Amino acid sequence: MNIYARSSWIGRLNYNFQGKYLAEFIFRRDGSLKFPPKSRWGNFPGLLLGWRASEEPFWQANLAAINYFKLKLSYGEMGMDPGAAFQYINKYTLGTGMTIGSDREVKTKISQASLANPNITWEKQKTYNIGFESEFLDNAFFFNADVFYNRRSDILTSRNASVPDYSGLALPDENIAIVDNKGFELEGGYNSSVSKEWMITVSGNIGWSKNEVVFMDEPERAVPWQRRTGHAYGADLVYNAIGIFRTEADVAGYPHWNGAKPGDVIFEDYNGDGVINSEDRILLDKTDFPTTFYGVKLDLNYKNWGLSILVQGQGDYYVSSISGNRGIGQNVYSWMATDYWTPETTQATNARPFHRGDQYWSYISNSSTYWYDNMAYARLKNAVLRYKFPDTWMDQVGIAGASLFLSGNNLFLIYSKQKNYDPEIADPESYPAMKTFALGAYITF
């Protein structure tokens, strides 16, 4: 049974002077049932400042081409309470298991659910943001920019990486990890009537963000390239697959896993010591989310015709898509089945066929980049073609207005790093994003 309760006080103060100077102060005090009385409450203030500079006389006198400009600054604190409740108590829960006595009675047992952390409290996040909004040349162009930096601290995570198993300790979450996150977002566009017949609107946006572990529980001994500090939060620790052993000579010519044979995946000897072992694993960043995303939007109008187009995409994003079967059960994807390494097809794209997890490069025993695909893509997400019937025609049939449109969603991939399945869905076992076409009419009476 789960119980959860949270209690919050929220206060807000707004200030606005002549539409030029804007300020907002927010304060919240949160209490969570998950934490012990002494560390139950957290205070989280926030401040937003805005200055509409284009309203100032000096701006209007000197920078009239920029007809709108607003500077924004903000600072905010937040608290999070993830994880299980009551981790501050040594908890024991009921279950069943052992059958005892020749009459075979199933006994109720009590097991230790977790070890207590009496100091558990809020995860905190401090966010700093600076940005502006601007429009110029009589609103024909606009350009907005935002830069942010935030630090999450006291992140609740257990010290499993450093506490030896022989202690038997089932560790509770502790407020130990620190992660920095920074990024920017830019947005700009052009919007104008070129002539009476031509109208054009075009805009684009791009966002980039990156996080970095500042402190994390690390094992007592780790090679430098496997320390999580400095890497993206949630980076996967895997071998770097650098190809496939095509021949016996290939195997003999490069350090390899004990028992490797032609058709197997080559693990990189990352530290160059001539031996392939767990020290050769690397932290693969960009596995949590793509760091870059972008979009382009275009609207064209010519006389009665209109065309809208939306393109969206993302940058490098590595996903291990073998949640299911890739050869683990009886079925494999066709792109594997038709392009396996065999003694006859040594130049195939995929490594040799295998039985379940029998090979050393199985993702179960030794995961490697072989099982990851890059989901970078750009897609024509949406396009609409419109035709508006001339009003003169409509008047004759007594209709206020009518237009026809043809639209399509998920039309095609302009670019995709991997070719076998939909990079946006990023799961070969799911249906790809649905491609839809619609033909329609608007009629107004």
Added chain:
Amino acid sequence: MRTHILLFSLAFLFTIGLFSCQTDLLEQKPVDSFNEETLFDDINLVEAFLWQCYDDMGGGREEVLGMREDLLSSSTDELLNIHRAGQINFLKGTLTSDDMGHFGNWRFGFLNWSYMYNSIKNVNTLLSNIDEVPVSNSEEEKLLAQIKAEALFIRAFNYTNLLRSYGGVVLVDKKFELDDDLTAQKRATLNETVDFILMDLEQSISGLPLKNDTEQGRATKGAAAALKSRLLSFVAGELTNGGYAPSNPLVSFQEGNRQQRLEDAKQAAKSIIDQNYGTYALAGSTEDPPENMTEDEVQSYAQVYYDLFMQKGAWNDEVIWGIQYLNKQGNRARNNLYWGPNGYNNWGNNEPLESMVRKFEMKDGRPFEWDRFDEGNMVYREFTNAQLLAEPERNPYVGREPRFYAYVLFDGAPWQERAATNDKIEASYFVDAPGADLLGKGLSEKNNAIDQLEPLITGGYDTRSAANQAWNGTKTGYYLRKMLDIGLNGEQNNNENSWLEFRYAEVLLDYAEACIELGEVQEGLNAVNQIRNRAGLPDRVTNDQAKAREWYRHERMIEMLAEGDRWYMIRKWMIADDAVQNHHPMKVYHFNDGVSMYIHNTDVLADERIWEDRQYWLPISIVELNKAPQLEQNPGYE
């Protein structure tokens, strides 16, 4: 003009989970759990915590100990793990601290470093609080003492499995706290580890009740004594007495002598045989078996064996300690589903190897000789119908010792109801062509001819060419029968037959080994002969120690098939070089002219196996070593 706009707002919010009105929402206590103080305030709750300690002996898995989807015996020369052979890297020579295969995960939780230490932590939690538990009468006082002795038994069990897998290990007899210095602990020597376990065992033997004075399934004096025998027998073997890395105190004794250890092992077994810890005996008769046994007599001996592993209620006197299961409650065992033939919608894992099958003797105690009818031909046997009628033992599965029929499902073995195959296993292939022309031809010629006949060949119900679940079909030509319930539909129901962790036969075998190694050859063989007689086999007699040792080891392998014992034995005796060999499938073909061929297809591998000496001990996982660099690694590993 100035305009000031000042807004102030204040809100009080609740988010509410699963509860109704209360005065202080945040002052609630968990309703589904206890804290440690409550737990150790009530002897009934302490007993409930003890059940958890028992349950975690196998790593918290519902199968608890030995009866698993992937048997430990499939890491030996007994059986083949058809579904995950590659992860049994113990048999591939590729087991390292980076990749321990099944030995590094839950599959063998009952000997896994992490799982065992978790279990030990449970016991230490119990032991560190038990002296504070209030008792109100002498009855409760007695129960508390029993619980304590049981906890010590469990800790000794965990440590024995750790020792038999890793050698000397970290000895923990208290509960760690979060702020303890965990980089200070080191591995104890083998000798210290043995002493530590013996201390727990002495206490538990004296504190535990006899089996008739407690509930079945709880530890008893007998169980603790059997564990002691198991431990002392293991450490009296070649492996820990200078056989491997002799100067390394973690895995080889630097003190005392083997003679004394053999004496100790002998005494530990003998005190159980002498009935000091309760009444224990082999199931069935240990009288000399009749000569020239009829088929019925063979089957009745087989039945005794089979029934030993089918016990669902009160255990007989052979059982010293085990785990019980119910179909739909509590812990589960799914032997039938996991190991049964594909033709019955089961998954066919843990299949006896051809080399194992050949080890079963003939019913009169003669060794089985594959080339009996064609001297020197170890690869195939073949015969016409007429030849078979004249000499039924041309069929390699006819005339074998009773345990063969109790333990192994082979082509033609009677099994569960299936009208289409006359209730028999069909692990053979039917060729719609005459076979007479192929008689006497060599293996490659036969293989070629069979390839040519492919369109005319139909796989039987329980083969890898079957219409039903071919991927679960046998790769060796056999399935296990031992511990499978003939009366149970494994697809729908779970097994209820108990797992026997300790049985009297093991004690006799431990005793036999100690005696033989001490030079008391016939005394040792007498113990072996009890086991042979119960199995319907005649006595063995010799004065030759080497011969006796060979016989004893053979007997132990047959007797303990699929129980996991062999994994410890091939290491303890250091015979892995011989035991870890490539294996080939047995393919049985019935031609339409009555010719049958039993082909041990040595041109094809059922499993490729390579041995590396370092694997005599498991490595400490690199993950653990990175957390605790002060721990010394086992020899041969990084």
